[in-house]
Amino acid sequence: MDISTQSTDAPPPSPQPSVTEQKRSSHGATRPGDRIFLGLSRGSGIFLLVIMAAIAVFLTYRASLAISKDHGNFLTTFEWNTNLVPPTFGIAVLAFGTVISSIIAMVLAVPIAVAIALFITHYAPRRFGGPVAYVIDLLAAVPSIVYGLWGALILVPHMTGLYGWLDTYLGWTGIFSWQGGAPRSMLTVGILLAIMILPIITNVSREVFRQVPQMHEEAALALGATRWEVIRMSVLPFGRSGVISASMLGLGRALGETMAVATVLSPDFLIHGSLLDPGGGTFAQNIASKFGEATEQGRDALIASGLVLFVITLLVNGAARAIIARRKEYSGANA
Amino acid sequence: MKLQRMNRRALTLGALAVSGALALTACGSDDTGSKDNGGGKTATAAAGSIKCDDAKGQLLADGSSAQKNAIDAWVKAFTQACSGVQINYKGGGSGAGVTAFTQGQVAFAGSDSALKPEEVTASKKVCNGGTGIDLPMVGGPIAVGFNVPGVEKLVLDAPTLAKIFDSKISKWNDEAIKKLNPDAKLPDLKIQAFHRSDESGTTDNFTKYLIAATPDNWKYSGGKAWQAKGGQSAPQSSGVAQQVKQTSGAIGYMELSYAKDGIKAAAIDTGASAPVEATIENTTKAIADAKVVGTGSDLSLELNRATKAEGAYPITLVTYEIVCDKGNKADTLPATKAFLRYIASEDGQKVLSGIDYAPIPTEIIAKVRTTIDALS
Numbered sequence: 242m243d244i245s246t247q248s249t250d251a252p253p254p255s256p257q258p259s260v261t262e263q264k265r266s267s268h269g270a271t272r273p274g275d276r277i278f279l280g281l282s283r284g285s286g287i288f289l290l291v292i293m294a295a296i297a298v299f300l301t302y303r304a305s306l307a308i309s310k311d312h313g314n315f316l317t318t319f320e321w322n323t324n325l326v327p328p329t330f331g332i333a334v335l336a337f338g339t340v341i342s343s344i345i346a347m348v349l350a351v352p353i354a355v356a357i358a359l360f361i362t363h364y365a366p367r368r369f370g371g372p373v374a375y376v377i378d379l380l381a382a383v384p385s386i387v388y389g390l391w392g393a394l395i396l397v398p399h400m401t402g403l404y405g406w407l408d409t410y411l412g413w414t415g416i417f418s419w420q421g422g423a424p425r426s427m428l429t430v431g432i433l434l435a436i437m438i439l440p441i442i443t444n445v446s447r448e449v450f451r452q453v454p455q456m457h458e459e460a461a462l463a464l465g466a467t468r469w470e471v472i473r474m475s476v477l478p479f480g481r482s483g484v485i486s487a488s489m490l491g492l493g494r495a496l497g498e499t500m501a502v503a504t505v506l507s508p509d510f511l512i513h514g515s516l517l518d519p520g521g522g523t524f525a526q527n528i529a530s531k532f533g534e535a536t537e538q539g540r541d542a543l544i545a546s547g548l549v550l551f552v553i554t555l556l557v558n559g560a561a562r563a564i565i566a567r568r569k570e571y572s573g574a575n576a
Numbered sequence: 577m578k579l580q581r582m583n584r585r586a587l588t589l590g591a592l593a594v595s596g597a598l599a600l601t602a603c604g605s606d607d608t609g610s611k612d613n614g615g616g617k618t619a620t621a622a623a624g625s626i627k628c629d630d631a632k633g634q635l636l637a638d639g640s641s642a643q644k645n646a647i648d649a650w651v652k653a654f655t656q657a658c659s660g661v662q663i664n665y666k667g668g669g670s671g672a673g674v675t676a677f678t679q680g681q682v683a684f685a686g687s688d689s690a691l692k693p694e695e696v697t698a699s700k701k702v703c704n705g706g707t708g709i710d711l712p713m714v715g716g717p718i719a720v721g722f723n724v725p726g727v728e729k730l731v732l733d734a735p736t737l738a739k740i741f742d743s744k745i746s747k748w749n750d751e752a753i754k755k756l757n758p759d760a761k762l763p764d765l766k767i768q769a770f771h772r773s774d775e776s777g778t779t780d781n782f783t784k785y786l787i788a789a790t791p792d793n794w795k796y797s798g799g800k801a802w803q804a805k806g807g808q809s810a811p812q813s814s815g816v817a818q819q820v821k822q823t824s825g826a827i828g829y830m831e832l833s834y835a836k837d838g839i840k841a842a843a844i845d846t847g848a849s850a851p852v853e854a855t856i857e858n859t860t861k862a863i864a865d866a867k868v869v870g871t872g873s874d875l876s877l878e879l880n881r882a883t884k885a886e887g888a889y890p891i892t893l894v895t896y897e898i899v900c901d902k903g904n905k906a907d908t909l910p911a912t913k914a915f916l917r918y919i920a921s922e923d924g925q926k927v928l929s930g931i932d933y934a935p936i937p938t939e940i941i942a943k944v945r946t947t948i949d950a951l952s
Contacts, residue, residue: 323801504815508773534774534777
């Protein structure tokens, strides 16, 4: 089916300027308003880059101070004790926890979010879809500390049933075995994060699915496709890169989530084989937990860990852009 | 056209990186300090006894969250009497308080532990011709709260406590616990020991007690970060209390004011004739057993944590106010002095027991008063 290969571009909602328009804006700044605007926007751009560079320099400097004093190996030590003489700290557990909790969140959230977005755009009656979309958006407006409190007070006590079930039927895998500790583990954190990132993924996916050209869908319908086949052949391929972008936005939130994780998780500096064992930690949670009482040295160490999170986030986003870009090259839409 | 598309892509990548960074910083700035509002009660003091002298202006302070409720009560009473003074105590944590003090940002700092030698050195830069000193102002019992179905009273001693928190004892019907509680019906239930996930003066003092009282069973070096492996953790005293309340078989340490509504506090068998309950009076008795170890006008205390004195509750925390002995800033000195004089006064100390803190015993607080009068 030709439709599927023709339509894999992410549709930026803004109209693309034509070649003549571009020429005019880059060469012919003749009127004063144009010149002022050009100067303003160029200045803002440069200002932004300078701020970013200053932040980067500051963070790198403070981080290098801390790492040079670290008695353990910054990458592999399973401990965070910056008050010892010499201080010993490492990010292994934090990196592991950050990645694992985000993976759990993505695995749970992405399919549900896509399903909700499809439901709103293609199945629900218009009168019903609007309010549902609105309610989902409301989830995004809830501050993360509220999610944290809700998680600690309501979600955690209600997880024991699920944990028992997982232990009974999937305990043999090792990663779902449960020793009976309070359910303040990576799995609970992942579930909470999934709920938190749901709105952003749903919202962007919904917009993308809305942009699917009517012609594609009608063409598919005309060929006798069922509604599910229309979605499979025209909507999903068209929206794929948009959904990936949406997921990356969600992933960014999951990677950096602080207060909710700090409230729900029972952190320690060990890597647990089972997702159901309380313990582990994430970068952001560790910074929130340790910052208040940290000494100068401790803060530098936390900054160093934050820098690692920054790098991880950049890598993930870069990888996502690469995936989207590669898909673009092969698609016919841009030719 | 192709080239322009590449540029746009690079720009988007950059924009994504930037917005990612912004998102990260946005998360990082979430306020963590405002949850420790467990006291809630307010105490009124006889406003007539507060001497304002020529105190006025704004007083900035920062530090220990453990004494935040006490400071709040004091500030309320003091500013009612002396309307020209504004006191702004930010309970950002002891570490933050000391840092702010040595950088000269605050008039005084609250801290759960006395200044370290290098911090004293650092304070000389701020205290013109003097150094930072520690004034003990507030005592607090650290309660060992438990939640065991069917058990109303629990007695523990230091070795058992150490083994429980070091995951060496894992069931409530363990022989060691049975021996201390012959009358209790201890269930065959897993012990879930909760400690603090954030660095904390409460952890520091709790582990200092274990180190002093049972060094064979608690071999960790101590400090504000929890060091033993195993067990579970939660942020702040309120977080630990919450977990103990909702987890069957849980035990955890917390400031006394949090040990209520479904949490019972264990009594400690110190070797005195009867197990000691975690109460305000018993804490003051334990502080009375302390030695002043500070030099000069510094009044930092060394608690006798392995105390066997009758009725002295050993798991105790003393928090200090840190000021310069000489060389306080001229514009804040009158207000600082007046406020400290009030909180060290009989009325000021009387406020404490109403909000689950322990007053400092008479002999030590008398020395504090003398020191405050000499501040310059």
